Amino acid sequence: MARVVAVHGVGKQLMGEDTLLKDWYPALCDGIRRAGGPLPSAAEVAVGFYGDLFRLSGRALTVGEPRYTAADVEEGFERDLLMAWWESAARAESSVAPPGAGTLVRTPRAVQTALRALSGSRFFSRLAMRALVSDLKQVRLYLMDQHVRESARTRVAALIDDDTRVVVGHSLGSVVAYEALCASPGHRVRAFVTLGSPLGIPMIYKRLMPEPGRWPGGSGLAWTNVADEGDVVALVKDLRPVFDERIRSVVVNNGVHAHDASPYLTERLTGAAIAGGLDAV
Structure with a gap:
């Protein structure tokens, strides 16, 4: 073995x-x-x-990954992990603006801002938004399902x-x-x-x-x-x-x-x- x-x-x-x-x-x-x-x-x-x-189960006339958007980031664990990634990216890269008091408020706009900031980072630049959200969901599913x-x-x-x-x-x-x-x-x-x-x-x-x-x-x-x-x-x-x-x-x-x-x-x-x-x- x-x-x-x-x-x-x-x-x-x-x-x-x-x-x-x-x-x-x-x-x-x-x-x-x-x-x-x-x-x-x-x-x-x-x-x-x-x-x-x-992986999503195969079915007729569908291809690839679900087209996640900022609206699909769930409150609680997913949002908190996203914000932690943003804060970490801002510490690692001077080009990434850190989250401010206004962006830490629990609103859909804050999530959108976080995703936009991460998409401009060196670390996440190669990930489409739907892939980044999918990664958040995989971590949550492992820990909570x-x-x-x-x-x-x-x-x-x-x-x-x-x-x-x-x-x-x-x-x-x-x-x-x-x-x-x-x-x-x-x-x-x-x-x-x-x-x-x-x-x-x-x-x-x-x-x-x-x-x-x-x-x-x-x-x-x-x-x-x-x-x-x-x-x-x-x-x-x-x-x-x-x-x-x-x-x-x-x-x-x-x-x-x-x-x-x-x-x-x-x-x-x-x-x-x-x-x-x-x-x-």
Whole structure:
């Protein structure tokens, strides 16, 4: 079975395990190679795929994604996460105007303003508005729809067996991977690597199951959290204060693709964390 289990983030509903593996495996090997570690074979790497849980059912005469607008951003969690992303983007980029007192009022105009501001940021510039709103909804659905949550977590946990030494989670996938590890007592994973993780955002952290802050393994587990300074999704870069001082927190520079999985994986420090797990007895 897989020695490395990789768990993707949001926006992958039109992809699949094999499609993602074609991108993840070479990037993962590049990072390990930079670190001078042992390369796993492609057969030893598995993708924990859950994106189809967010895919609309096919029906006649419809194509692509739902055409979300600002009006589709729901009050509560979705709006709060959107505003958190906006504040984070404004701190990371001087070109993004920060939200003011007037825009923090709970009105449809405030949501529209936030989406417009984010569309002008380096981080979100490649996302259409409907894709950005879709990402918000995927995070909310995972955390608040028990069927989606259990289905995603079960798929990942099913890949983690006695041969698995490393689990890598990107973006929302780090949340899924964290909960899957917590739900797999006695697992033999030796390296947990989180990339661009939102685990430290209070509105996500407090909803973790079985409870916030649990160490996701035994005493032999090494957890490395890797975040780009400009990664808006990884709003909280240092997870140690809310989880455990044992976490190794690393800040990297992914260039213009701050949140993409590939530059995270090709980073030498990421490769070293993965190689360390593969070397572990």
